[in-house]
Amino acid sequence: MRLLAATLLVLAGTVTADITYDIDLLQHLEKLADNRYPTEDNSANRANTRDYIRDRFRNYGLDVMQQKFNTTVNKDKYGLSMDLMQVEGTNVIGVVPAVTKHPGAVVVVGADYDSNGIVDPMFHNGGGVAALLEVARLYFFNKAWSGRFAVNFTTVFVAFDINTKLHENSPGTPGGRFFVRDWLWPMLGRNATYFGGAVILDSVMNVDYEINSQVLTSGFNELFPDTYKRVQESGAKGDFLSMVSWGNADASITLKDQFKGSYNKDRKMRRFRLEDMKLHDGVFLDDFVKQVVRSENIHFWRFIDDKNATIQLPALLLTDTASLRRSPIDNCDKCRPVDLLTEERIEFLEATVKATTDFLFNRQATLLPEVSGSKAAFIPSMLMTTLMLCLVRLYM
Numbered sequence: 584m585r586l587l588a589a590t591l592l593v594l595a596g597t598v599t600a601d602i603t604y605d606i607d608l609l610q611h612l613e614k615l616a617d618n619r620y621p622t623e624d625n626s627a628n629r630a631n632t633r634d635y636i637r638d639r640f641r642n643y644g645l646d647v648m649q650q651k652f653n654t655t656v657n658k659d660k661y662g663l664s665m666d667l668m669q670v671e672g673t674n675v676i677g678v679v680p681a682v683t684k685h686p687g688a689v690v691v692v693g694a695d696y697d698s699n700g701i702v703d704p705m706f707h708n709g710g711g712v713a714a715l716l717e718v719a720r721l722y723f724f725n726k727a728w729s730g731r732f733a734v735n736f737t738t739v740f741v742a743f744d745i746n747t748k749l750h751e752n753s754p755g756t757p758g759g760r761f762f763v764r765d766w767l768w769p770m771l772g773r774n775a776t777y778f779g780g781a782v783i784l785d786s787v788m789n790v791d792y793e794i795n796s797q798v799l800t801s802g803f804n805e806l807f808p809d810t811y812k813r814v815q816e817s818g819a820k821g822d823f824l825s826m827v828s829w830g831n832a833d834a835s836i837t838l839k840d841q842f843k844g845s846y847n848k849d850r851k852m853r854r855f856r857l858e859d860m861k862l863h864d865g866v867f868l869d870d871f872v873k874q875v876v877r878s879e880n881i882h883f884w885r886f887i888d889d890k891n892a893t894i895q896l897p898a899l900l901l902t903d904t905a906s907l908r909r910s911p912i913d914n915c916d917k918c919r920p921v922d923l924l925t926e927e928r929i930e931f932l933e934a935t936v937k938a939t940t941d942f943l944f945n946r947q948a949t950l951l952p953e954v955s956g957s958k959a960a961f962i963p964s965m966l967m968t969t970l971m972l973c974l975v976r977l978y979m
């Protein structure tokens with residue numbers, strides 16, 4: 584009965600065109616509320632989270648790999664001591680394999696899963712990880728069960744561990760750099776031609792419709808005049824998602840325009856929007872830029888190969904601007920983790936999941952023509968997809 588009800592509900596409400604979107608972020612977010620700063624006292628939380636991501640990827644049907652690395656972090660999360668320690672990190676990687684050696688073939692979707700011990704671990708970056716898991720699930724399941732898509736190109740989902748750049752005074756190499764240098768680059772046959780781009784989800788759940796909830800840094804007007812104007816005119820509301828890209832290379836422009844196209848498909852139904860924010864060489868280190876270059880996108884924008892040559896790989900950073908937006912706990916009276924997950928925030932995060940999934944289907948797969956021109960053939964496959972999604976939700 585429960586299954587039937589769920590099936591009907593999903594069928595009635597969330598089937599859009601050819602992709603089934605039954606986004607469920609809360610199941611993941613519940614698991615991502617604990618501290619994951621890489622010290623001894625958090626080792627159980629860290630292992631649980633790593634295993635959770637690995638098991639989800641496996642259940643969804645992805646090829647799963649774990650990339651271990653050693654790095655150095657500060658024992659004090661506030662970075663006040665100079666007491667350093669070596670820790671082992673694990674990037675969790677899930678692949679949907681197809682053609683790799685074709686121009687622009689490989690696309691990466693990634694999010695940090697550790698936390699810096701100071702900012703709320705659900706926002707930084709549980710929300711990004713929950714979105715990553717849902718995109719992986721929706722992409723693989725629609726592909727596998729609808730029978731409506733041929734997957735052309737390889738897609739890589741990665742949960743990065745230990746982003747030392749976001750820890751205070753931690754000098755070690757961040758997990759993202761290990762991933763790009765030691766996993767992705769060899770996988771690309773050391774040829775940037777085959778890389779399509781990365782979408783990095785870093786702090787993507789905080790939306791705020793209050794006046795003056797958004798801080799605009801001193802350089803904002805000069806760096807992003809259009810965004811600056813819109814935010815000013817709105818009364819400095821934190822009601823947008825930033826999409827930050829770097830440079831004018833064709834691959835980078837294509838990547839951001841494709842993502843924007845997917846995000847804006849149902850923009851008219853929304854109170855929030857996407858801001859297209861492009862940086863370029865020679866940019867000054869404004870506080871916003873300082874924050875942006877600490878996220879994993881930097882290892883793509885400024886990749887250093889085996890011969891010490893700097894190569895620019897296309898990547899987008901999606902962010903709610905983190906510390907430049909009013910903190911979610913500022914106006915929270917109870918402040919249990921669950922109280923922070925308001926409908927507004929979940930809706931905002933769902934839009935990112937939907938856009939990223941749509942972007943992947945448009946870019947990495949092909950919608951097959953209907954068999955013998957009959958709509959009827961499509962109904963069972965759609966039902967099958969929906970049923971599979973429900974089964975997984977209930978029993979896995």
Ligand SMILES: *[C@@H]1O[C@H](CO)[C@@H](O)[C@H](O)[C@H]1NC(C)=O
Binds near residue numbers: 651652
């Ligand atoms: C990390 O260091 C530990 C202790 O030195 C070592 O046992 C382990 O194999 C190292 N891991 C990697 C991935 O290098």
Ligand SMILES: *[C@@H]1O[C@H](CO)[C@@H](O)[C@H](O)[C@H]1NC(C)=O
Binds near residue numbers: 733734735948949
């Ligand atoms: C994708 O795969 C389908 C089915 O194999 C094929 O018909 C189509 O031409 C491919 N598209 C690209 C861009 O390779």
Ligand SMILES: *[C@@H]1O[C@H](CO)[C@@H](O)[C@H](O)[C@H]1NC(C)=O
Binds near residue numbers: 773774775776
């Ligand atoms: C990268 O691959 C392309 C297409 O196969 C090829 O033309 C190019 O020479 C390769 N570049 C390098 C540096 O190997």
Ligand SMILES: *[C@@H]1O[C@H](CO)[C@@H](O)[C@H](O)[C@H]1NC(C)=O
Binds near residue numbers: 889890891
């Ligand atoms: C790359 O640069 C590093 C540090 O600047 C240096 O130690 C290393 O030898 C260089 N490697 C090559 C292949 O030039």
